[in-house]
Amino acid sequence: MEALLRWAAELGVSDSPAPPDPSTTSSSCLGRSLVVADFPDAGGRGFSAVRDLRRGELVLRVPHAALLTSDRIMADDPNIAACVGAHRPRLSNVQRLIVCLLAEVGKGKSSSWYLYLSQLPSYYTILATFNDFEIEALQVDDAIWVAQKALSAIRSEWEEATTLMQELDFKPKLLMFKTWLWAFATVSSRTLHVAWDDAGCLCPIGDLFNYAAPDDDISSEEQDTEETMKCHDKKEMLEEVNFSCSSERLTDGGYEDSKAYCLYARKMYRKGEQVLLGYGTYTNLELFEYYGFLLDKNPNEKLYIELDLELCTIGTWPKDSLYIQPNGHPSFALSCALRLWTTPANRRKAFSHQIYSGSMLSVENELEVMKWLGNKCVETLQQLPTTVEFDGSLIQFLHNLQNSANWRVDVDQSRFQQEFAVFRRFHGMNLDCTHNQLTVRLLRSLERWELAVRWRCSYKRALTKCILYCKRVIHELSLQ
Numbered sequence: 095m096e097a098l099l100r101w102a103a104e105l106g107v108s109d110s111p112a113p114p115d116p117s118t119t120s121s122s123c124l125g126r127s128l129v130v131a132d133f134p135d136a137g138g139r140g141f142s143a144v145r146d147l148r149r150g151e152l153v154l155r156v157p158h159a160a161l162l163t164s165d166r167i168m169a170d171d172p173n174i175a176a177c178v179g180a181h182r183p184r185l186s187n188v189q190r191l192i193v194c195l196l197a198e199v200g201k202g203k204s205s206s207w208y209l210y211l212s213q214l215p216s217y218y219t220i221l222a223t224f225n226d227f228e229i230e231a232l233q234v235d236d237a238i239w240v241a242q243k244a245l246s247a248i249r250s251e252w253e254e255a256t257t258l259m260q261e262l263d264f265k266p267k268l269l270m271f272k273t274w275l276w277a278f279a280t281v282s283s284r285t286l287h288v289a290w291d292d293a294g295c296l297c298p299i300g301d302l303f304n305y306a307a308p309d310d311d312i313s314s315e316e317q318d319t320e321e322t323m324k325c326h327d328k329k330e331m332l333e334e335v336n337f338s339c340s341s342e343r344l345t346d347g348g349y350e351d352s353k354a355y356c357l358y359a360r361k362m363y364r365k366g367e368q369v370l371l372g373y374g375t376y377t378n379l380e381l382f383e384y385y386g387f388l389l390d391k392n393p394n395e396k397l398y399i400e401l402d403l404e405l406c407t408i409g410t411w412p413k414d415s416l417y418i419q420p421n422g423h424p425s426f427a428l429s430c431a432l433r434l435w436t437t438p439a440n441r442r443k444a445f446s447h448q449i450y451s452g453s454m455l456s457v458e459n460e461l462e463v464m465k466w467l468g469n470k471c472v473e474t475l476q477q478l479p480t481t482v483e484f485d486g487s488l489i490q491f492l493h494n495l496q497n498s499a500n501w502r503v504d505v506d507q508s509r510f511q512q513e514f515a516v517f518r519r520f521h522g523m524n525l526d527c528t529h530n531q532l533t534v535r536l537l538r539s540l541e542r543w544e545l546a547v548r549w550r551c552s553y554k555r556a557l558t559k560c561i562l563y564c565k566r567v568i569h570e571l572s573l574q
């Protein structure tokens with residue numbers, strides 16, 4: 095990592111809030127605002143604040159010269175440029191970036207990006223890396239479909255790019271689908287948006303920020319004000335106010351006219367705190383698909399249940415606005431659509447104004463809506479093969495098993511022998527194998543299995559909360 099930080103400093107990457115001084119060379123691009131640290135429960139490797147950071151403060155600047163894009167790789171290598179250029183119209187920008195990335199990987203130590211490439215994760219847990227057993231563990235059709243669709247799309251993209259990679263003389267290992275998947279996951283989980291290339295750019299050092307959902311910071315303005323009020327030194331207080339006024343920004347960063355990617359503190363951070371970036375607004379299934387992780391508390395989470403086609407098309411609400419929130423409440427659009435759907439067809443027009451404004455129509459209508467929604471959630475949960483309680487203890491078991499000194503004893507003493515028998519069969523594990531330690535391949539599979547169970551468990555929790563919510567509303571309405 096030190097070598098990477100030195101290399102990045104030479105390219106002008108800096109976490110200094112002051113403008114770069116070309117006469118000084120630093121042995122590291124970090125240390126003024128950020129430092130690389132490990133956050134085992136919040137993304138692993140990430141950034142910690144080395145001092146208190148103010149909201150809106152520039153915390154990292156990555157100049158254009160340090161950004162890895164397909165244009166940049168092609169500009170530096172005429173052979174890659176010629177081959178990729180010839181295939182250009184048939185390939186998407188993401189395919190092009192993947193091929194360029196793999197071409198650099200193939201160069202080994204002679205690549206000018208070697209220090210960066212060697213610090214990339216060796217494996218990923220995005221949904222497309224899941225095998226059939228792990229996909230099955232998602233249980234919910236929607237999620238299974240998302241995983242299968244992602245994998246087949248990536249496979250087709252790989253097939254389309256194979257001729258180009260052969261022309262570039264890629265070694266057999268680089269031509270494998272497994273390697274393409276690794277590169278795809280690198281691009282999916284690490285690129286930052288740039289206006290000129292919809293594949294985005296790989297941003298050395300800038301891609302070490304872990305994620306926090308954008309909505310997490312709703313209270314940060316209040317927090318900032320509170321902190322400002324606590325400043326005893328009036329001068330400090332005035333500076334703070336001026337800073338906030340001039341530097342207020344809604345995004346965490348972007349490519350700027352100064353020809354650099356600039357990243358800003360989204361809120362006030364205390365020294366030692368993890369500094370996070372909001373990559374965008376994602377549900378957990380989307381985070382899972384693009385980034386390979388889940389948030390225990392995701393303010394943007396949306397849970398979908400199967401709805402009749404008529405219900406989905408009855409109003410003007412888009413289908414993806416008809417969901418259940420993690421607290422179990424139906425979304426605004428789902429409540430409205432249900433009220434409209436349960437209204438007799440000949441009376442819908444008369445009530446439409448009231449319905450679109452989100453008002454309850456009548457006690458009878460609301461009771462019908464709540465009964466329907468509660469029953470639908472009960473039915474959905476009954477169709478899934480395991481319960482929330484079972485999933486909760488399976489998550490704990492899978493988690494512990496990854497640190498087990500003797501996995502066979504742990505499995506034999508657990509209530510999950512049946513599940514594990516399927517896992518062993520899937521991986522072709524010899525039933526009487528004598529190793530106490532699981533292989534790396536199996537440990538990774540356990541990690542993905544645990545993620546799948548975590549996702550389905552939080553889905554079931556939301557539906558269970560929705561049932562309780564419906565019961566509560568029914569009870570309250572019945573008292574009226």
Ligand SMILES: C[S@@+](CC[C@H](N)C(=O)[O-])C[C@H]1O[C@@H](n2cnc3c(N)ncnc32)[C@H](O)[C@@H]1O
Pocket residue numbers: 135136137138139140215283284301302303304305306384385386387388
């Ligand atoms: C842009 S990278 C961030 C740096 C990364 N931790 C590293 O070591 O290179 C994005 C990846 O970090 C992990 N990650 C980021 N935020 C996370 C979070 N809040 N919880 C769990 N994993 C997270 C995920 O694996 C994600 O795909």
